[in-house]
Amino acid sequence: MDFAATKALFHLPKGVIYLDGNSLGPLPKAAAARIARAVGDEWGEMLITGWNMAGWMAQPRALGDRIGRLVGAPPGYTVIGDTLSVKVYQALAAALALRPGRKVILSDTGNFPSDLYMAEGLIEGFGRGHVLKTVDPEEVATQIGEDVAVLMLTEVDYRTGRMHDMARLTARAHAAGALTVWDLAHSAGAIPVDLTGAKADFAVGCTYKYLNAGPGAPAFIYVAPEHADTVRPALSGWLGHDAPFAFEPHYRPGTGIERMRVGTPPVLQMAALEAALDIWDGVDMSALRARSIELTELFIAEVDAACPSLTLNSPRDPALRGSQVALRHPEAYAVMQALIARGVIGDFRAPDNLRFGFTPLYIGAAEVRRAVRILADILDNRLWDVTAYKTRATVT
Numbered sequence: 484m485d486f487a488a489t490k491a492l493f494h495l496p497k498g499v500i501y502l503d504g505n506s507l508g509p510l511p512k513a514a515a516a517r518i519a520r521a522v523g524d525e526w527g528e529m530l531i532t533g534w535n536m537a538g539w540m541a542q543p544r545a546l547g548d549r550i551g552r553l554v555g556a557p558p559g560y561t562v563i564g565d566t567l568s569v570k571v572y573q574a575l576a577a578a579l580a581l582r583p584g585r586k587v588i589l590s591d592t593g594n595f596p597s598d599l600y601m602a603e604g605l606i607e608g609f610g611r612g613h614v615l616k617t618v619d620p621e622e623v624a625t626q627i628g629e630d631v632a633v634l635m636l637t638e639v640d641y642r643t644g645r646m647h648d649m650a651r652l653t654a655r656a657h658a659a660g661a662l663t664v665w666d667l668a669h670s671a672g673a674i675p676v677d678l679t680g681a682k683a684d685f686a687v688g689c690t691y692k693y694l695n696a697g698p699g700a701p702a703f704i705y706v707a708p709e710h711a712d713t714v715r716p717a718l719s720g721w722l723g724h725d726a727p728f729a730f731e732p733h734y735r736p737g738t739g740i741e742r743m744r745v746g747t748p749p750v751l752q753m754a755a756l757e758a759a760l761d762i763w764d765g766v767d768m769s770a771l772r773a774r775s776i777e778l779t780e781l782f783i784a785e786v787d788a789a790c791p792s793l794t795l796n797s798p799r800d801p802a803l804r805g806s807q808v809a810l811r812h813p814e815a816y817a818v819m820q821a822l823i824a825r826g827v828i829g830d831f832r833a834p835d836n837l838r839f840g841f842t843p844l845y846i847g848a849a850e851v852r853r854a855v856r857i858l859a860d861i862l863d864n865r866l867w868d869v870t871a872y873k874t875r876a877t878v879t
């Protein structure tokens with residue numbers, strides 16, 4: 484893998500070291516022209532005929548398959564659309580319907596709040612007495628009892644980067660008669676994922692983080708082949724209907740993964756996703772993982788040496804860590820604002836985490852070293868200790 488070549492494919496603002504591609508990936512240079520084409524040549528010139536002529540209607544499946552390759556899904560079982568929160572709801576509802584006698588959704592306390600909120604809302608809406616049980620991440624394996632309908636987990640913890648063992652936990656869930664919903668928000672494009680090998684039942688993820696498809700880019704959903712033709716979609720929108728343009732009065736689910744579509748796909752955002760995936764088509768995930776581990780190991784070693792006031796809040800063992808590193812500091816928010824002012828962009832995650840994402844496609848060892856030098860300078864000289872850096876913005 485030539486990571487200098489992939490770096491040249493991104494627009495990275497001058498003077499910025501971008502360690503937040505785990506939250507919002509940077510702009511692939513080709514995306515601007517691809518979006519302009521979708522606007523001018525397609526929307527502008529083709530108008531409504533673009534749905535057929537430019538292939539807009541077929542894009543959610545085509546793009547889904549290109550993401551599927553990155554997460555070990557066979558072609559034909561991944562589709563894009565909506566936002567990740569919506570896809571979590573869809574996957575969870577479908578899984579619960581396949582286990583009608585069971586009432587427990589098991590998750591962990593480190594899961595991303597939106598996933599847990601969606602489960603809470605779904606339980607209330609269903610009104611069938613389901614319960615959401617959250618346990619410590621380390622205890623999940625021992626808590627998968629015969630009452631569990633669905634094990635719903637995010638593979639890589641959004642704060643700490645701690646990784647669950649997808650294959651092992653899925654096997655445990657299946658042995659207990661439960662199904663699995665895996666959230667790949669911090670996995671897709673970050674680590675090798677093998678949904679087929681792990682025998683995952685459902686998986687969801689987003690495309691604006693490591694996949695670099697831009698703010699508001701659609702999510703994806705995977706349904707394993709053995710469930711794809713039997714699941715009953717809870718969000719029964721017209722584009723998941725077997726014959727959307729027959730305009731029938733009642734819902735009939737489409738074939739396989741088609742039924743996980745809901746409504747009109749975001750055409751302009753799909754153009755950005757298409758350009759972003761052109762880069763991913765050439766990426767070897769095992770080479771990317773090796774480089775990612777080199778970068779996170781380097782970062783941790785440099786922080787250990789230069790920043791004694793920070794504590795590592797990520798697993799020290801790289802085999803248990805995704806592509807991000809969290810460091811704790813009592814004034815983490817102010818420290819991050821001071822860092823951003825110096826051109827090192829990471830983010831703050833409550834209550835006291837500085838979070839940094841490492842993305843080999845455009846970040847190398849020189850940037851990691853420089854980022855830690857700036858971080859050490861800010862801490863050594865208390866440059867974070869000014870009022871302006873302590874006032875919280877809406878998005879942290």
Ligand SMILES: *Cc1c(COP(=O)(O)O)cnc(C)c1O
Nearest residue numbers: 566567568595597637641666668
């Ligand atoms: C980023 C993220 C989300 C965000 O969901 P959206 O609907 O795209 O806003 C949800 N779940 C996890 C685990 C995430 O990391």
